[in-house]
Amino acid sequence: MxxxxxxxxxxxxxxxxxxxxxxxxxxxxxxxxxxxxxxxxxxxxxxxxxxxxxxxxxxxxxxxxxxxxxxxxxxxxxxxxxxxxxxxxxxxxxxxxxxxxxxxxxxxxxxxxxxxxxxxxxxxxxxxxxxxxxxxxxxxxxxxxxxxxxxxxxxxxxxxxxxxxxxxIRPSPTLEAPLIEVRDGSRVVMLQPDEIDWVSAAGNYVELHGLFGSELARRKLADMEAELAHHGFVRVHRSRIVRRTAIASTETKQSGDFEITLRSGAVINGSRRFRQNLLQDAFRG
Known part of the structure; x- marks a missing residue:
């Protein structure tokens, strides 16, 4: 990758x-x-x-x-x-x-x-x-x-x-994927895991990104990572997790850090500290 x-x-x-x-x-x-x-x-x-x-x-x-x-x-x-x-x-x-x-x-x-x-x-x-x-x-x-x-x-x-x-357009799963509840005050948005491309930490919030735009939720990134880990999300930075199937390509810099280009066209940065997460996930697949 x-x-x-x-x-x-x-x-x-x-x-x-x-x-x-x-x-x-x-x-x-x-x-x-x-x-x-x-x-x-x-x-x-x-x-x-x-x-x-x-x-x-x-x-x-x-x-x-x-x-x-x-x-x-x-x-x-x-x-x-x-x-x-x-x-x-x-x-x-x-x-x-x-x-x-x-x-x-x-x-x-x-x-x-x-x-x-x-x-x-x-x-x-x-x-x-x-x-x-x-x-x-x-x-x-x-x-x-x-x-x-x-x-x-x-x-x-x-x-x-x-x-x-x-x-x-994605293949219809045998069992419907559980919805992710995104709550910010009295406002609640329900998202499927494969609608979310990546998640970033934003202070006391997390920001979810996808074709829907972006949504803020008052949650910790670690909690979000634990909930989404079974849906192919991996940590690529101390403040970011990404859905592996949303990745189009990655490019490693001389420093060892890397850039991730998503299929949506968005580009996010990954840290060399977490680069092994992508490789391990690739070997499992």
Whole structure:
């Protein structure tokens, strides 16, 4: 399940995991529609400049549009991973995170795009020199980049919704699984164990995460772990437990800690101290 020598998923499992993971689906969708958009923009630019009596070399039009798209493709993994990390966070934190992410992405996109254009023009024996000031350029690109950034987030959220029915369809058990009671004051929510992807400690509460969003319950994580252990939940951090069948992949860092990507697209951190729990559970299966 983990990176390097620990990636023990079979080909069928990897294929099934990809079909239920919104990240590669969103990436492929953006690449496909982005390619089409790039072609349309390049052809339109050539036609418009010809109509205005200011013709542009075809290679220049393709470089101008292609470098922007190439820069977006380079930034796409960062944007999607940020979206996956923030998808289950409170709305204010999600909004703040994406606002900061959009600013960083726009600055990097503009710098990378201009750098690629300078290199491409140099290879063609020409010189690329924008006439506008950098401040004007950044503001102009920021308006377009905001729309593209939001579009990528929208594609990710749509992909996440599309895979949700696949994740919800499970074989009917012979005996109905017991419901987990989530009580917070006078409010009670009943959840099936396989509806819960992971649980995190939150002070005197635990927070349950899944396709339903998140629910707070005034319970200890240790008690929750004991109740869910028979349903395939393992501790991966002193403040987190996760349902093993909700895991799409894991990646080990140099420190020995690891990142867990869930089939929902969410990404959570695991501690090397509890890494053996996943391995032991895999051997039992």
């Amino acid at each position: 983990t990176s390097g020598g620990d990636r023990g998923l079979s080909g069928e499992q990897l294929k099934a995991g990809s079909l239920r993971d919104p990240l590669p689906i969103a990436a492929l969708a953006f690449a496909a529609f982005g390619s089409l958009y790039m072609v349309v923009n390049a052809v339109t630019l050539i036609d418009q400049r010809r109509a205005l009596g200011q013709p542009i070399a075809k290679w220049q039009a393709w470089v101008l549009e292609g470098t922007s798209f190439a820069a977006w493709l380079a930034l796409l993994p960062f944007i999607l991973m940020l979206a996956a990390r923030l998808v289950s966070r409170p709305l204010p934190l999600t909004t703040l995170g994406h606002a900061a992410g959009c600013i960083v992405v726009s600055l990097v996109h503009t710098a990378l795009m201009v750098g690629l254009r300078i290199a491409a023009y140099a290879l063609a024996g020409d010189h690329y020199a924008p006439t506008e000031r950098w401040s004007d350029r950044l503001f102009f690109e920021a308006r377009k980049d905001l729309i593209t950034y939001i579009s990528i987030l929208a594609v990710f959220l749509v992909a996440r919704q599309l895979v949700a029915p696949r994740m919800a």
